[in-house]
Amino acid sequence: MARKMGYENFVALGYRLMQRTDYDENHVAKFRAQVRDEVVPLCIELKRDQAKTLNLESMMAWDEPLYDPRGNPLPKGDHHWLVDQALGMFKSLGGGLDTLFSEMEQRQMLDLSSRPGKAGGGFCSDLPKFGLPFIFANFNGTKDDIEVFTHEMGHAFQNYCSRSKPLSDYVWPTSEACEVHSMGLEFLSWPQMGLFFGAEADRFCKIHLLSSIAFIPYGTAVDHFQHLVYQQPQASPGERAAMWHEMEKTYLPWRRWGDLSNEAGGRFWQGQLHIFVSPFYYIDYVLALVCALQFWDAAEKDRQAAMQQYFALCRRGGEAPFRELVDSAGLQSPFSRGVLEGMVHKARACMKT
């Protein structure tokens, strides 16, 4: 496709298909270098602490999703209870989140529980003729259910706020900006987590932060790998496996696959759907996370002001490119030197308390 259109390879075309107009692969390459310098060393330290907490001499890849020997905290009720609690959460967050949530519930725009035969995953979409967003999820009684509530409602709320924009392209922003609304709400709803987890709310928040920080090098590894494979479409399967292996050594040096020969041979990337269906998407989660962490930081200083900043960002929809939206919300661009470093320091301090 890229060659027919006169590009040397798919990379630049991939950026254009993602509708990125105010940054390019050089910005992203510099950002990845900051991740290697600032985040990877912190994650090595955090993974060492996690292994100690789990009482493991050497932590294997399959141990990594567990953060606590007591098990990860679980929400304290069934599906109906969760929906009631979520309404309480959105009421105290303000801005009209509760009105939207109850309307979505009444008009059956929330398909949350898993059931036999239902497709996996979770997403938010919009049904413009119906005038409401729609959330699809697979609740299974774990802490992930709560993350889905806040994450997908962030998307839904932004979409609802922007539904009357004059151009349809403004109703959803580009995807890195979209994920600021969703991940931002995950962090802004921390004070409400007691509604779901009771006395274990703090434990939930720490794990949320820890897993978010641990995601940064993984998301960046996927992005780096995509650049390599799309620059070298002639690479053999073995060469692609070697490329991923190198990414794991660089960004996830603690990862141990043991006797899982497929993964140990550099083939874990094959399970990452985005690489095939939405090339170059993945860094968007990482860029958005750096912005969401800034909302978290701002809320700790002045919660009301941070919420207003957040609502104002949602109302702008996609009327500007990523960096302009971020700037207008009073946040710093993740590409600016020192921003990632600042967030990493704050996270480290929070996790050590």
Ligand SMILES: [Zn+2]
């Ligand atoms: Zn999302």
